[in-house]
Amino acid sequence: MISQSRRGFLKCFGLAGTALAVARAGFASEGAINDNGVGLLYDATRCVGCKACVAACKRANDLPPEKGSFDPEGLWDAPADLDGKTRNIIKLYRGSESVWSYVKVQCMHCMKPSCVSVCPVSAMQQDADGRVFYDKTRCIGCRMCMVACPFIVPRFQWEKRFPQIVKCDLCKFSEVPRKGKPACAGVCPTEAVQYGRRRQLLAEAKRRTEKNPGRYRSYVYGEHEVGGTNVLYLASAAVSFDKLGLPKLPYEAPAAFSEKIQHRIYKGFIAPLALYAALFFIAVGNREELGEKEEGR
């Protein structure tokens, strides 16, 4: 009986030790968020829907055309959404004859990107300028980036034997080294898309909304969403952002939330080791007890 209770005590002790180790691991410090990145400012009130940016993006990044459903012969490049051949697209929202707006869709370049946080092999990375880019030589095609992205931006080449993830990288490897700005911003005839440092773009966006309160919604989408994005949006006063496919999102970055929990469990690998040790001593103790019983029999 005595040995029973002693063992019980040891068991409790072991489990309590594990719990303590888990608790002590505590919160991990979050990586500092870089708010001096480069990005885009898209002003929906300036956009005329010419789609020059869509064509320029495809040309700059060497992407093939996508047939439209109306066009079986493939005369036009007419993607309906972002896809395995399309990094950037212009869409139209039409609420009524008088209320409508174009919207440009591409990667938001989150300041704390979810896709980078979930990638097991660092195929999605964020550079010092805050640009989120993709390295196909590392990618294993697990598609966790697609699961995690709150904007459903990374796309997959489902029809290919050797597919890739496709997503805007702000022309990091194509147009920016040659011409200093991404293809979409370079080609835009109305300056609806502008390229620059996020701080300057944000200041410019606020200047516009303050100057023309009747024209704009007094809100810059991307300033706070999911911890802030490097791509910022201005919309016309008559159209809400969620109508443009820009959903209401929490201000906390999802990646910060999940990393906090994951790091609490795994910091320094203390908890798993403590668990192993605790289980080991209990198991060995129990086995010895069994051996004693069998000998006694």
Added chain:
Amino acid sequence: MTEQAHYKPLGGTLFTRGFFVLLFFTIIGFSLIAVRFWKGIGAVSNMTDVFPLGIWITYDVATGTALACGGYAIALLVYILNDWHYHSLMRSAILLSFFGYILAGFSVITDLGRYWNVYNIFMPSRWQFNSALLEVALCIMTYCLVLFIEFLPVILEWLRGLGWGRVSELADRFSPKLDRVLIFFIVLGMTLPTMHQSSLGSLFLIATSKVHPIWHTMYLPLFFLLNCLFLGYGVVVIESTLSSYIFDREYEVRDLAGLAGTGAWIATMWLTLRVADLAWRGRLGMAFAGGDRYSLSFLIEFLLVAFGTLFLFNPKLRSPRWLFISGVLLIVGGGLYRFNVYLIGFNWTHHWKYFPSLAEFLITMGIIAFEFLAYFTLVKILPVLPAQHKPHPAGRAWQGWQSKVESRSNNWHLP
């Protein structure tokens, strides 16, 4: 250990009708996998950019490995809760776990878009420690190895009995050495599932705005861990009653009831914590009276587990039939929970919906069929199942199971 004498191979013909049925599904499944590798994932599956994970990950990996937690659950019961008369179930549970995890591995390779790059997982310079998937991947691969080592004594025992001169001699010499270090691996075999089963829940922590609020909570890792434990006990109950039935062996009802009781306590804990979590987040109404498909899916999942648990607690329902039914309720409800997080409640704000294609189903079925094929073949050759307490006349038992298998061969490929 003395346990070793208690295991026996089943023996008998390998090529029964059930064998060929399973082989048929295996061949179909693997042919379709060949199509996937030749023409791309889009050629066989209905996955889209909005639903980038389909049933291969949801069933084969997330649910399949939980169903394969029998080995984990039994090991905890035996070594930690100190209940040694379940030790006789260890071998079959480990074999089932091993195949369950191998199945997950097959599916992952089928599902990975850029499978040729998978070596990157083994390059520490490329590891990204924020990724729950990295933890899952490394942990599951290590666990497969651990399961193999845990199963090795069975293979050695078989080799020793073969009388193959040198090979048997080597096995004889290696066996005691393995026995001495085996406990390290057994404990590892309890630590690793604790880690990766909870991480299977952590995978969706980051999808804060994409997983329906009924299921998205910071306690996903805890819920997935408890969930895999009662699924593990449920599966062992089902496996034991089923194999007693098709192999015409005695039911060990009292033993199984105790085992199922442990599962029932864990399921109770899970149900209580889920309700508490919903209440704390203010989502009780949404879950229990939402009136939409998400609420319905939640209610089905919740009630299946609740009824399974209630049946297990009722001392009047201790027959093999009721144990089996309760086990099925637990695993269907518990499995649906994983489907709810991974698929049904995923991207709920989006108008796109996903339903797997026929080829996707057939690939999953093919891999499951292959798993069962291998399991039924190995238990006939290797000393896996516990020898019976009261030996039946061998002939009768054998004929009995063969005729039953032939008449019920269709029941075989149920997961």
